[in-house]
Amino acid sequence: MDNRYPISGTVTEIGxxxxxxxxxxxxxxxxxxxxxxxxxxxxxRILKFSLINNDIKLIDNVVIDDIVKIQFYLDGKDYxxxxxxxxxxxxxxxELDIITSPTRETKEDKKINMIVGGNAPLKQSTLDELMxxxxxxxxxxxxxxxxxxxxxxxxxxPF
Numbered sequence: 001m002d003n004r005y006p007i008s009g010t011v012t013e014i015g016x017x018x019x020x021x022x023x024x025x026x027x028x029x030x031x032x033x034x035x036x037x038x039x040x041x042x043x044x045r046i047l048k049f050s051l052i053n054n055d056i057k058l059i060d061n062v063v064i065d066d067i068v069k070i071q072f073y074l075d076g077k078d079y080x081x082x083x084x085x086x087x088x089x090x091x092x093x094x095e096l097d098i099i100t101s102p103t104r105e106t107k108e109d110k111k112i113n114m115i116v117g118g119n120a121p122l123k124q125s126t127l128d129e130l131m132x133x134x135x136x137x138x139x140x141x142x143x144x145x146x147x148x149x150x151x152x153x154x155x156x157x158p159f
Contacts, residue, residue, distance in 0.1 A: 066101045075091075
């Protein structure tokens with residue numbers, strides 16, 4: 001039986017890297033998925049995944065609200081301390097791809113643009129860009145907005 005699973009969802013939280021020893025680092029993130037329960041009702045679930053050691057860098061380019069596709073496996077081990085044994089089990093992400101991002105262009109966006117016609121996606125404007133008022137040069141203002149002199153207009157007429 002293979003212990004590797006794919007899943008897609010929207011990133012809702014990205015944690016900080018925690019260093020437990022010189023050989024073990026961990027970073028956690030959460031995704032929101034839409035699922036169905038036992039009675040076929042659609043529900044939203046929040047799932048937490050771990051990134052271990054070198055795989056921590058997989059989430060460096062991800063931001064909140066990115067839709068990602070991940071591959072993960074279930075990891076678990078027993079831990080004994082003071083004659084008490086505990087078990088730690090959880091999903092560990094080993095592959096992560098950004099499917100779409102509301103704040104930047106992704107590989108998937110580029111593929112869609114090539115199919116649709118090669119046009120770049122619309123860039124989301126910032127408030128500062130929207131507040132800028134275009135200025136006209138002085139010559140253009142005179143030509144475009146000047147009130148014509150009535151005498152000049154009729155000077156060639158015989159009366």
